[in-house]
Amino acid sequence: MLTYDLDAEGLRGLNEALQKQTQETNETQWEVVNPKGSHAIAVGLDAPIDVTVHGSTGYYCGGMNQQATIRVKGSAGPGVAENMMSGTVIIEGDASQYAGATGHGGLLVIKGNASSRCGISMKGIDIVVHGNIGHMSAFMAQAGNLVVCGDAGDALGDSLYEARLFVRGSVKSLGADCVEKEMRPEHIALLSALLEKAESDAKPEEFKRYGSARKLYNFDVDSNTTY
Amino acid sequence: MCGIVGLFLKDKALEPQLGHMLSEMLVTMTDRGPDSAGIAIYGEDQSGQSKITIQSEGGSVDYALLQQELRQALECDVKVTPNSTHAVIEIETARAGQLRNVLQSEHSDIRVMSQGDKIEIYKEVGLPEDVSKRFQVSQMAGSHGIGHTRMATESAVTTDGAHPYSTGPDQCLVHNGSLSNHNALRRKLTREGIKIESENDTEVGAAYLTWKMAEGASLGEALESSLNDLDGFFTFVVGTKDGFGVLRDPIACKPAVLAETDQYVAFGSEYRALVNLPGIEEARVWEPEPATVYFWSH
Numbered sequence: 001m002l003t004y005d006l007d008a009e010g011l012r013g014l015n016e017a018l019q020k021q022t023q024e025t026n027e028t029q030w031e032v033v034n035p036k037g038s039h040a041i042a043v044g045l046d047a048p049i050d051v052t053v054h055g056s057t058g059y060y061c062g063g064m065n066q067q068a069t070i071r072v073k074g075s076a077g078p079g080v081a082e083n084m085m086s087g088t089v090i091i092e093g094d095a096s097q098y099a100g101a102t103g104h105g106g107l108l109v110i111k112g113n114a115s116s117r118c119g120i121s122m123k124g125i126d127i128v129v130h131g132n133i134g135h136m137s138a139f140m141a142q143a144g145n146l147v148v149c150g151d152a153g154d155a156l157g158d159s160l161y162e163a164r165l166f167v168r169g170s171v172k173s174l175g176a177d178c179v180e181k182e183m184r185p186e187h188i189a190l191l192s193a194l195l196e197k198a199e200s201d202a203k204p205e206e207f208k209r210y211g212s213a214r215k216l217y218n219f220d221v222d223s224n225t226t227y
Numbered sequence: 228m229c230g231i232v233g234l235f236l237k238d239k240a241l242e243p244q245l246g247h248m249l250s251e252m253l254v255t256m257t258d259r260g261p262d263s264a265g266i267a268i269y270g271e272d273q274s275g276q277s278k279i280t281i282q283s284e285g286g287s288v289d290y291a292l293l294q295q296e297l298r299q300a301l302e303c304d305v306k307v308t309p310n311s312t313h314a315v316i317e318i319e320t321a322r323a324g325q326l327r328n329v330l331q332s333e334h335s336d337i338r339v340m341s342q343g344d345k346i347e348i349y350k351e352v353g354l355p356e357d358v359s360k361r362f363q364v365s366q367m368a369g370s371h372g373i374g375h376t377r378m379a380t381e382s383a384v385t386t387d388g389a390h391p392y393s394t395g396p397d398q399c400l401v402h403n404g405s406l407s408n409h410n411a412l413r414r415k416l417t418r419e420g421i422k423i424e425s426e427n428d429t430e431v432g433a434a435y436l437t438w439k440m441a442e443g444a445s446l447g448e449a450l451e452s453s454l455n456d457l458d459g460f461f462t463f464v465v466g467t468k469d470g471f472g473v474l475r476d477p478i479a480c481k482p483a484v485l486a487e488t489d490q491y492v493a494f495g496s497e498y499r500a501l502v503n504l505p506g507i508e509e510a511r512v513w514e515p516e517p518a519t520v521y522f523w524s525h
Contacts, residue, residue: 037498037499037502058498059497078482094514097479116478135517
């Protein structure tokens with residue numbers, strides 16, 4: 001196991017060391033201490049390594065991640081796991097706005113709450129939030145799954161494409177063209193697997209599913225007055 | 228961008244260190260806005276005495292001479308304590324209005340930064356570290372304070388464009404964001420008789436709050452109504468004689484983090500600003516909700 005003191009050794013050194021790890025690396029376990037809310041911790045990784053950050057992080061932690069497992073033992077600032085391609089990012093505390101934005105793949109787990117715009121423009125990532133999410137979440141979300149064990153804020157799934165949204169608690173309001181949909185057995189199975197991977201003991205049967213009514217993004221002229 | 232920090236002390240034992248902590252927090256936020264910086268600090272309340280913080284361009288006014296002149300003009304005790312380009316005038320509260328009149332008629336070269344029982348505002352163009360050193364902020368004591376570091380968007384990089392803005396006696400406002408209806412609102416407020424000195428959007432926000440409160444609203448009510456009347460992006464932090472408040476617009480894209488312990492309430496545009504505060508590891512840390520007024524008072 002390697003320990004990196006961010007306060008003493010600086011951010012560039014950390015990202016350089018993590019980014020040069022290859023597929024066959026033996027240096028698979030990394031501990032980062034003294035993050036102190038720094039920006040861009042462990043971004044652009046592309047190797048099957050485990051990175052644990054002891055403390056809270058600032059903007060864009062775990063951005064563009066591929067393959068790596070990044071665990072933050074604290075809270076994360078705006079844009080955590082932005083544009084993630086694969087791998088796993090786990091936040092033990094809360095996440096600030098636009099968590100998992102534009103993510104193409106992989107799994108983002110937030111054990112606390114996520115604030116506004118969680119999963120905005122997601123393109124295939126799976127996001128599981130143990131707590132609540134803020135307003136405008138999954139705005140223009142294209143693909144992937146957003147699972148919320150708590151409540152969702154205003155305008156959930158506004159201008160949604162084909163991402164699936166699962167919410168256990170209340171939804172303050174749905175955005176344009178986002179509607180509640182039937183939970184079929186395949187959705188229960190999908191949700192069950194995601195909850196297990198995200199270390200949540202919530203029951204899939206307690207969730208409601210929301211998705212696109214598909215009236216907006218087809219540019220149906222009759223929908224013109226919807227927005 | 229812009230960076231905001233704020234610290235409201237519950238534990239009196241920390242008061243001598245307020246300036247030091249606030250200054251350190253502000254310097255951490257330098258890369259959010261390196262154009263200019265300022266602080267409002269709430270120091271000792273001497274009953275019956277008012278403090279008026281003034282500034283002149285590059286400190287061009289001779290403040291010792293000003294003290295003599297004011298003493299002669301007002302025939303009462305006036306103390307002028309220079310601090311770099313700024314100075315704090317102390318005068319019996321009952322005579323403060325007359326003093327303001329003298330400054331206005333005789334000294335167009337002097338800007339009034341703030342007036343009140345406790346508040347002092349210091350702001351200048353430059354990096355937070357330089358501004359903080361210039362005014363020796365780390366030596367200052369007080370019960371609460373607010374700092375701002377500016378990345379200019381809506382008006383030029385000048386002392387007038389720097390924050391905080393005073394919104395009335397012992398009141399101040401700092402802002403991260405940009406107001407888009409400030410020109411229309413400036414015209415409306417000017418018609419109402421409110422004086423607005425700069426082209427800056429935040430000053431209009433501050434003037435709006437002053438106007439609302441002059442109409443009888445409490446600070447909380449004025450902040451609530453700003454959600455309807457101000458268009459644009461804002462995270463506001465406000466200070467009053469014994470209180471400290473936070474408000475974000477409904478979209479809430481300008482970042483904000485609050486932390487609370489038994490000793491203090493702290494605000495930072497980012498968590499980074501708070502990491503060296505005592506007991507931060509055990510503090511309750513959260514992101515303030517959009518369109519929600521938060522307020523603490525002594």
